[in-house]
Amino acid sequence: MVNVFKIKELRYIPRWLVFFIDISIVSFSVLTTYLFLINLHVKINFTEYSNEKIFVVILVNVLFMLLFKTYAGIIRYSTFFDFFRILWSSGSTLLVLLGLSYISHVTLGKPVYLYPALFLFFFISVFLMFFFRMVTKKIYKVFMGAGNGFSGLRVAVAGVEDESVSVANAIIHSPGHAYRLAGFFSARSDSKKAMLLGHKVYNKKELLKNDHLASRFDAVLIRETMSRPKMEEWINLALDKGLKVLKASDISKVTEEGLVGSIRPLQIEDLLERRPIKIESEEVKSTHSGKSILITGGAGSIGSEIVRQVARLGASLIVVVDQAESPLYELKLELLEKFPGQNFKFVLADISNHYRLESLFEQYRFSTVYHAAAYKHVPLIEDNPHEAIFVNIGGTKNLALLSKQYNVDCFVMVSTDKAVNPTNVMGASKRAAELFVQSLQNSPGNITKFITTRFGNVLGSNGSVIPHFKKQIEKGGPVTITHPDIIRYFMTIPEACELVLQAGTMGKGGEIYVFDMGKPVKILDLAKRMIKLSGYTPDVDIKIEFIGLRPGEKLYEELLTDNSTTIPTHHEKIMISRDPLMEFEDIEILCKQIMRSAIKKDSLQVVKILKVIVPEFISNNSEFEILDKTPEHEVCQ
Incomplete structure (x- = not known):
């Protein structure tokens, strides 16, 4: 019928x-x-x-x-x-x-x-x-x-406020979606016999006591505009009862008919212990409008988002450099479709090739350089330290010197919290790159602002723990964690890139900007919540296994060195870290030495020199720990 x-x-x-x-x-x-x-x-x-x-x-x-x-x-x-x-x-x-x-x-x-x-x-x-x-x-x-066979997720809307009722009403009346309203959840004690839109309002205390009651639902729907404490309460209740968690957009941003389409599963970003920080500045726009911009590592997670954000600021030209052919081509197709009026140039190049880079600087006369190209995977770099020297140090050196030579207004380097008191080659190579960039600020004849941004792990970036856990959960487990006590700071990709863009306008040159990333997240807790969000029970449906710390890995990351001092900025969430500096002549000599050792693929000598450049670099769970036991580093001149 x-x-x-x-x-x-x-x-x-x-x-x-x-x-x-x-x-x-x-x-x-x-x-x-x-x-x-x-x-x-x-x-x-x-x-x-x-x-x-x-x-x-x-x-x-x-x-x-x-x-x-x-x-x-x-x-x-x-x-x-x-x-x-x-x-x-x-x-x-x-x-x-x-x-x-x-x-x-x-x-x-x-x-x-x-x-x-x-x-x-x-x-x-x-x-x-x-x-x-x-x-x-x-x-x-x-x-x-009847047409749907009463199928779809049985959804309980959290709260009985006007916004909650509007969301529930949209679910009832919008055809062709995957949800079916099954009731309301409320923390109010006077809601035991209440009805809304023909559905019962269930009290939170009833749900906590009665597991059979929770079995009437498949998911709990929370609102984007809920206060953080309320949101956490409903998320915890849902996960404890084995229910999925859905999130509806702010109803002021969508029409009633589009409201159901905005409902999505809870994202990992929603599990952060802080609200995402948005940085808005007219100064950022004016810095990029009508200018020629270079972005290295442009096909990566951070680099590609920087490209997207800069493309919205009216740059006259955006040159995107990356050595990964397929990701660069895919990004090109995306950007040409999304920003048809923007002038792009996509360049397949290795930043360790000085001559290739110089031709770009000569041709395009960049106003700003965003340097996001780097090797970042700790275990791989620990096994191949010479490659980190070529790219993370040598590539950074090429770009920084060319920026000075061609009078670039601002050079912004993307660094990592692993550069702080590093325990692995990757972190130490990034710290060495930071030192080289900073040393150029006061070098003779320089007019370029050299700025470094330092932040923690980025949610959803290539090779990060979140997509790794997702794949493991989709395969049925196990989810592997290196250590039960390991913790990390997290931020979203847009946040990281907003920091990078903001830093270019705030800095006078020579600064290392660090971000207030909130509370660190225990990886074990994150894994458990991801498993629950996927509708499974940790250690029952999906096993969690501890595989031990990887070479060079430490239990916690830091954003500031022991010797650094923190200086506040006009933005409460951004600080300046004043780390120890090196003179340009000193680090230039050490960089030449380490490059010669890298060319010879002499891993031990490479790490030896790296420990001279970065004295706080103490290897952990690595073959290079033997170097830390030597009273003095013998460096080849």
């Missing part, structure tokens, strides 16, 4: 049909009123003009229906707003007819319409028009439920 009438495809009843039905209801109400009067043996005035009187009643009603647009609402979304439209229309009709009756009563001695009859007609017509809308709304709901 559903397929025959195509209820699912019918978005709304045509307005002309609603108007015609309303006229029919008015006509029926008039006849019903007359029938009442006849059966009660009430004497009717001017019976010889009965047809004309009926015509006037219907005509006046139709005129006010057109005026108040009683037919304009979509029936399945009928509310008391539509009821008030009907009241205004029928009430105005009643007043006009009462006026006509009074005039005829004064002039002719008797009213053309009996006063009680007019009030009876008013109540019958109002009731029937609103009843028609409510019945149609209910029938639509029943047919939609």
Whole structure:
């Protein structure tokens, strides 16, 4: 039957049909009123003009229906707003007819319409028009439920506030989605017997005590605008009861019809112990507008997001450099479609190739350089330290020197918290790069601002723990963690890139900017919550295994060195770290030495020199720990 009438495809009843039905209801109400009067043996005035009187009643009603647009609402979304439209229309009709009756009563001695009859007609017509809308709304709901076979996730909406009710209403009336409203959850103690939109409101205490009650639902829906404590309460309750967690957008940002489409599973970003920080600045826009910008590592997680954000700022040219061919090509296709008016240049190049880079600086005369290219995987770099020297140190050196040579306004280097008190080659190589970049700030003839940004792990970046855990969960486990006590700071990719862009405008040169990343997250807790969000029980459905710390890995990361001092900025979430510096001549000599050792692939000598450049570099769980036991590092000159 559903397929025959195509209820699912019918978005709304045509307005002309609603108007015609309303006229029919008015006509029926008039006849019903007359029938009442006849059966009660009430004497009717001017019976010889009965047809004309009926015509006037219907005509006046139709005129006010057109005026108040009683037919304009979509029936399945009928509310008391539509009821008030009907009241205004029928009430105005009643007043006009009462006026006509009074005039005829004064002039002719008797009213053309009996006063009680007019009030009876008013109540019958109002009731029937609103009843028609409510019945149609209910029938639509029943047919939609039958069409879906009452399938879909059984969703409980958290909260009974107006926004929660609006979200629930959208779920009820929006066709073709994967959700079915099953009730409301409330922390209020007076909600035990309450009903909303025909569904029961369940008290939070009942849910905590009764596991069978929770089995009536598949998911809990929270709102984006909920306070953080409330959101955490409902997330914890849902995960403890084995329910999925969904999140609805702010209703002020979407239409009611689009509200259901905005519902999504809870993201890992929502599990951060802080709200994402947005940095907005007109200065950022003016710095990039009409300028030529270079972004290295542009096809990576951080680099590609920097490209997207810069593309919104009106740069005259964005040159994207990366040595990964396929990711660079995919990014090119995406950006050309998303930003058709932006001038891009996509360059396949290795930043360790000085001559290739110099041709770009010579041709495009960059105003700003964002340096995000780097090797970052700790275990791989620990096994191949010479490669980190070529790219992380040598590539950075090439870009920084060329920026100085070609008078680039601002050079911003993307660094990592692993550069602080490093325990691995990757972190030490990034710290060495930081030292080289900083050393150029006060070098003779320099006019470029050299700035470094340092932050922790980025959610969703290539090779990070989050996508790794997701893949392991999708395969049914186990989820592997190096150590039960390991902790990390996390931030989102957009946040990281906003910091990079903001730093370019805030800095005077030579600074290392660090971000207030909130509380560190215990990786074991993160893994458990990810497993629960996927609808599984940790160590029952999905096993968690501890595999031991990898070479060079430490239990916790730091954003500041022991010898650094923190200086606040005008933004409360951004600080400046004043780390120990090196003179350009000193680090230039050491960089040349380490490059020669890297060319020879002499790993031990490479790490030896690296420990001279970065004295706080103490290897952990690595073959290079032997170097830390030597009283003095013998460095080849």
